[in-house]
Amino acid sequence: MKIAVITGASSGIGREFVKQIDRAEQLDEIWLIARREDKLKQIATELKNKSRIIPLDLLKPESFEEYKNMLCADTEVRYVVNASGFGNMGDWSEIPNEAQMQMIDLNVKALVTMTNITIPYMKKGSMILQMGSASVFNPLPYFNIYASTKSFVRHYSRALHEELKPLGIHVTVVCPGWVRTEFFDHTNDSKVRYSPKKYSPMTDAKDVVCRALRHAKRNKALSIYGWFTKTQHVLGKLLPHSLIMKMWKGMLKENK
Ligand SMILES: NC(=O)c1ccc[n+]([C@@H]2O[C@H](COP(=O)([O-])OP(=O)(O)OC[C@H]3O[C@@H](n4cnc5c(N)ncnc54)[C@H](OP(=O)(O)O)[C@@H]3O)[C@@H](O)[C@H]2O)c1
Structure with missing residues (x-):
């Protein structure tokens, strides 16, 4: 059974991956993973391939056991897309420790665990697509x-790219x-002292995907979309981090 597995399938970039993979491929099933079952069901109605709705909270360890148990000897995963993730803004004291740990658990640990299981x-x-960000280029x-x-x-996936080359x-x-x-509904940007003056340029998930x-x-190994992000990538290689962080701080406003 040939399948695609997409986490974060209920919205944004993950949902766009579902749609574009569905259009491009003939698969036995597309597995849609996220917490909001209603959203996943809605997306499933729009697909030509058969889909499997898998409502999982990837912050819960038992979710990975559940996913693992669904895979069997005749399963061939053609795509795994790890798009579940979130980002809170704020300094070290403004983001509660629990939320900091959840970012690490979801953006890092869940992504690695899903990859290892798959x-x-x-x-x-077969293809593994991992959601990084332009924020990978510097602190x-x-x-x-x-x-x-x-x-x-970024580092994990680039090294994995080399490790998996012999397997194709x-x-x-x-x-x-x-x-x-x-x-942006989850960044808490209006509640913290410093946040970006503007989110520009803003791109479309369709083009990125x-x-x-x-x-x-x-x-x-690396997929970068748009001239602005390509410039950030190059500057990240050429300039010291201290200078880039200064430039970033210049793009922030102080919230009263
Ligand atoms: N938007 C940007 O500007 C941007 C830029 C660079 C990179 N990214 C990255 O792209 C990825 C997708 O983000 P997006 O922009 O598409 O944001 P989004 O629309 O908020 O999508 C985030 C997805 O993650 C899922 N998710 C959140 N918590 C989860 C949990 N505990 N368990 C399972 N799934 C969970 C959400 O589904 P449920 O709420 O239904 O669980 C949702 O489907 C993220 O890794 C993000 O860091 C975003």
Whole structure:
């Protein structure tokens, strides 16, 4: 049974991956993972491939056992997309420790666990797409934990890309700048002292995902969409982090 597995399928970038993979591929099933079952059911009605709704909270360890038990000897995972994630803004004291740990658990630990469980069911030409961010390129004060989780995803996925080359399994880390999604409903940006003056340029999930799938097919390790993010990538290599952090702080406003 050939399948695609997409976490974060209930909204934004994950949902867009579901739609574009559904349009491009003939699969036995597309597995949709996120907490909000109603949203997943709604998306499933729009798909041509058969789908499986899997309402899981990836902050709960038992969710991974549940996922693992669904995979069986005849399962071939053609795609796994790890798009579940969130980011809170704020300095070290403004984000409660519990929320900081949840960012690490979801953006890092859940992504690695989903990947480890899935790899044994993948074959040559199968694709792993990991959601990074433009924040992978350098440290970001006041968005520190989020950016640090994404830096982990970048390094982890790039090394995995090398490890899986002999098996022909593709690994791509997707690093967009700002993308118009529900992400901004969870940043708490208005409640903290410093937040971006504006979210610009704002890109569309359709374009980011279209480019990412093209890059994954070519087994590119890194997928970057848009001139602004490409510039950030280059500057991240050329300039010292101290200077980039200064430039980032210049893009923030102080909330009264
Ligand atoms: N939007 C941006 O500007 C941007 C830029 C760069 C990278 N990214 C990254 O792209 C990924 C997707 O974000 P998005 O922009 O599409 O935001 P989004 O619309 O808020 O989507 C986040 C997804 O994660 C799922 N999720 C959240 N908590 C979960 C949990 N505990 N268990 C399982 N699923 C959970 C949500 O579903 P439920 O609420 O239904 O569980 C939702 O489907 C994230 O990793 C984000 O960091 C976003």
